[in-house]
Amino acid sequence: MIKMKTPEHILTTLKEIVGRKGWTNDEDKIENHITEWRGMWRGYCDIVISPVNTEEVSSVIKVCNASGIPVTPQGGNTGLVGAAVPEGGVLISLNRLNRIRDIDIHNNTITVDAGCVLNEIQIAAENVERFFPLSLGAEGSCQIGGNLSTNAGGIRVLRYGNARDLVLGLEVVLPDGRIWNGLRALRKDNTGYDLKHLFIGAEGTLGVITAAVLKLFPCQKDCKTALIAMDSPKEALKLMKIIETEANDDLSSYEILNRESMELVLSQTSELIYPFNNLHNWYALVELTSPTRIEQELESILSNAFKDKLINDAVIANNKSQAINFWKIREAIPIYQSKLGASIKHDISVPVSKVPEFLHLAIQLVREKVPEIKVIAFGHLGDGNIHFNLSQPPTKEVDAFLNERPSLNHLVYEIAAKLGGSFSAEHGIGKLKRNEMHHYCSKTEIRVMQKLKENIDPKGTMNPNKIL
Ligand code: FAD
Numbered sequence: 222m223i224k225m226k227t228p229e230h231i232l233t234t235l236k237e238i239v240g241r242k243g244w245t246n247d248e249d250k251i252e253n254h255i256t257e258w259r260g261m262w263r264g265y266c267d268i269v270i271s272p273v274n275t276e277e278v279s280s281v282i283k284v285c286n287a288s289g290i291p292v293t294p295q296g297g298n299t300g301l302v303g304a305a306v307p308e309g310g311v312l313i314s315l316n317r318l319n320r321i322r323d324i325d326i327h328n329n330t331i332t333v334d335a336g337c338v339l340n341e342i343q344i345a346a347e348n349v350e351r352f353f354p355l356s357l358g359a360e361g362s363c364q365i366g367g368n369l370s371t372n373a374g375g376i377r378v379l380r381y382g383n384a385r386d387l388v389l390g391l392e393v394v395l396p397d398g399r400i401w402n403g404l405r406a407l408r409k410d411n412t413g414y415d416l417k418h419l420f421i422g423a424e425g426t427l428g429v430i431t432a433a434v435l436k437l438f439p440c441q442k443d444c445k446t447a448l449i450a451m452d453s454p455k456e457a458l459k460l461m462k463i464i465e466t467e468a469n470d471d472l473s474s475y476e477i478l479n480r481e482s483m484e485l486v487l488s489q490t491s492e493l494i495y496p497f498n499n500l501h502n503w504y505a506l507v508e509l510t511s512p513t514r515i516e517q518e519l520e521s522i523l524s525n526a527f528k529d530k531l532i533n534d535a536v537i538a539n540n541k542s543q544a545i546n547f548w549k550i551r552e553a554i555p556i557y558q559s560k561l562g563a564s565i566k567h568d569i570s571v572p573v574s575k576v577p578e579f580l581h582l583a584i585q586l587v588r589e590k591v592p593e594i595k596v597i598a599f600g601h602l603g604d605g606n607i608h609f610n611l612s613q614p615p616t617k618e619v620d621a622f623l624n625e626r627p628s629l630n631h632l633v634y635e636i637a638a639k640l641g642g643s644f645s646a647e648h649g650i651g652k653l654k655r656n657e658m659h660h661y662c663s664k665t666e667i668r669v670m671q672k673l674k675e676n677i678d679p680k681g682t683m684n685p686n687k688i689l
Pocket of ligand 1: 293294295296297298299300301304305315335336356357358359362363364365366367368369370371372373374375376423424425426428429430431555647648684687
């Protein structure tokens with residue numbers, strides 16, 4: 222582990238590279254960068270450097286690498302596994318590297334600096350009547366460099382894939398400061414190993430992404446959003462298969478949430494409108510989008526599902542604000558969960574067909590282990606990705622509940638593993654899941670990853686103590 226104070230003469234050189242506006246060592250300002258947004262981790266660094274272009278990133282990294290100074294890249298600091306929390310040395314904030322470099326509407330691509338905020342890229346695409354589909358709750362503050370470095374998922378993976386699937390080219394500053402310009406805007410390019418995929422999902426451990434060429438899609442002119450009530454995830458899965466078959470390629474999101482998740486949101490806010498008379502065990506939030514007009518398909522699918530007793534009730538949003546209301550219910554769940562006290566969270570995935578079995582087993586076993594535990598289960602059924610979050614029961618003290626963390630984690634991850642799933646679906650490994658990484662990945666897999674890291678970053682200066 223690298224633990225050293227950055228020498229004064231190196232700090233002076235770094236300050237000179239980026240100029241007065243490009244650095245801070247002010248304790249209050251640094252605090253926001255070294256602290257994880259929920260306060261789960263607090264790291265430390267000697268300086269925050271904010272370069273404005275790739276050359277500055279390269280010069281900063283060259284200087285740090287030559288002296289073995291650790292470097293942690295940071296985007297919007299919205300990550301959920303502590304991956305952007307520095308452990309000494311220099312924190313490179315990509316905040317000022319935020320230009321849209323180019324939009325090519327005929328090639329359907331946008332080339333952006335890594336520090337562009339996701340929402341700004343969506344808007345830039347809309348302005349030229351194109352659509353950039355990556356979408357997640359943190360889109361107003363997370364950056365595309367962070368999205369790519371975590372291979373972010375979000376609510377449209379079902380139709381468009383993860384962040385990885387939306388990239389054609391990358392520009393990366395390697396751990397020794399060299400710039401790799403892989404900003405190709407090609408849909409076909411079989412020229413040896415596809416290097417960009419090494420850096421996507423690498424959580425800043427192999428270099429700093431400085432720019433990307435992203436795919437754009439036709440604007441989605443019509444949208445139908447429905448909130449559907451049902452008894453169990455089994456029905457949710459059956460309904461999803463029916464919609465997939467009958468609605469052609471229009472299905473773009475299929476989220477589920479359990480009753481406790483809905484109760485939590487409704488208990489915390491009176492601003493969101495609950496459209497049913499009674500509470501139900503499970504809900505699906507479904508969105509169909511299309512570049513052309515969507516005819517009556519969702520209405521007829523849901524009315525048949527109701528007749529067949531597959532669902533208990535359903536409301537299709539009449540207008541945009543109703544649709545936004547449904548999405549706000551879904552997005553509010555992780556935000557309000559802290560109101561229930563301490564929580565133990567899991568971001569698992571299993572094959573889509575196994576989600577009902579996972580939920581059945583996991584809910585039953587955690588309740589046997591900790592009676593009265595609150596299970597806040599929600600997520601992306603369409604991707605087999607469930608956020609299986611557990612909240613402190615009112616009858617248990619915080620410490621006593623958190624002491625159960627290792628055994629509850631083990632229980633949940635073992636069920637996922639037995640069903641062919643993963644302990645980390647979309648949030649990554651960071652600091653949080655390094656033990657699980659060594660437990661659930663094969664020795665061969667870990668060794669290949671270690672060799673890659675050693676080769677690309679022999680001094681181990683890039684975001685040390687993360688992932689491996
Ligand atoms: P940071 O948190 O700053 O960094 C994350 C990692 O990327 C760190 O390892 C960091 O070192 C590295 N990094 C950042 N920028 C660069 C760069 N330019 N080059 C190299 N490495 C870099 N995630 C999902 O996948 N799906 C969701 O649906 C989702 N919903 C969320 C909802 C909320 C309300 C919140 C707060 C978070 C959510 N997240 C979700 C998690 C988070 O938003 C994503 O992981 C996001 O991609 C992180 O982007 P960021 O810019 O904040 O990165």
